[in-house]
Amino acid sequence: MRQRMRRAYRALLWLLLAALLAAAGVAGIHLWRLAREQAQAERLLWEMRQAALSASENPVQTDTPPEAASGTGHEPSSCTASGRENKLLPALSPEHASGAEAGAVPGAPSASFSQEGTGKEVPVHTCPVDFEALRARCPDAAAWLTGCGGAIDTPIVQGADNVYYLEHLPDGTHNRLGAAFLDSENRPDFTDGQSFLFGHHMDTGGGVFSPLLNYQEPEYWRQAPAFALHTPEGCFSAEVFAAFVIQERAYPYQREFSSAEAMRIFLNEVCARSQIETSVQPAPGDRILTLCTCTSKTNDLRYVVCTRLAPLADAAE
DSSP: OHHHHHHHHHHHHHHHHHHHHHHHHHHHHHHHHHHHHHHHHHHHHHHHHHHHHHTSSSOOOOOOOGGGOOOOOOOOOSOOOTTOOOOOOOOOOHHHHTTOOTTOOTTOOOOEEEOTTTSSOEEEBOOOOOHHHHHHHOTTEEEEEEEGGGTEEEEEEOOSSSSGGGSBOTTSOBOTTOOOEEOTTSOTTSOSSEEEEEOOOOTTSOOTTGGGGGGGSTTHHHHOOEEEEEETTEEEEEEEEEEEEEEGGGSOOOSSOSSHHHHHHHHHHHHHHOSSOOSOOOOTTOEEEEEEEESOTTSOEEEEEEEEEEEOSOBOO
16 A cells, blocks of 8 residues: 555655656747747847948948847826936947937937028938938838837837737747737827837847836936937927826827817826836926836736827938
8 A cells, every 4th residue: 555655655746747848848948939039129229229320321320230249388197207307318229329418319320510691500310220221121111219228229110009019020930929019099290199119028128128127117217218210201309298106997088189178187197107207297288208017917007108299300311
């Protein structure tokens, strides 16, 4: 009897061991596939940077291939932190930041100056993105977004729905890391009252919008107070004014506002939820760009970063 119990016990231990080994094998394969997809996504992004930024008449410096890298009039809302200076700090990637002046807009090349008709030197912004070259590889490209110290530096695509680019890279390659994409119901020129950008955050690491979670630290805004949004129609500074966690269906996904009062109520609600305080004072009539990502694959919580679009100086011809 005892021998039978011992045999059964040993058999059970072997089954448990086999199950653990099988689970470890499955997890290892999953992580290997995810790492391969991450490398694929990084390589594609590098190629797109080379095509879109290097082809521009006034390109910003592009980075090295992933495999070669060596390591690393309005009434304002209540979204105000009194006493803080409203200044855009640099938010360039390390390779772009060399020689950048304090207060530079992320992703913007050095400005040229024009004195025409004013007698004063006026900065003239030159868009660093060649959208014709970008769309040759990425037909659905609507914009290019840079921010979070260069951790976000990616094309923005817009599909026929909000599902396709959850598991496809900007060029249409199937990949679970997906792409950063504009809400399919937003205007592609970002002229809606509120435009939405979506992108993944992966629990295992990676995801085009994972850096947004850095705004959970209140001081992070001082390091990265704005994004740069480049579009074929114009270029904008997207100034962060709120960031918070919210349930997916609880956020007011309003693309347009029925009145100035309706927008004021929206802005006050958003600012009341914010985990950070900034010097940016959005007001009715401003255009809002809201960036959304998930906090975890296991819940329906979303991390939301709200920004106000402010046009950069008119692009040079």
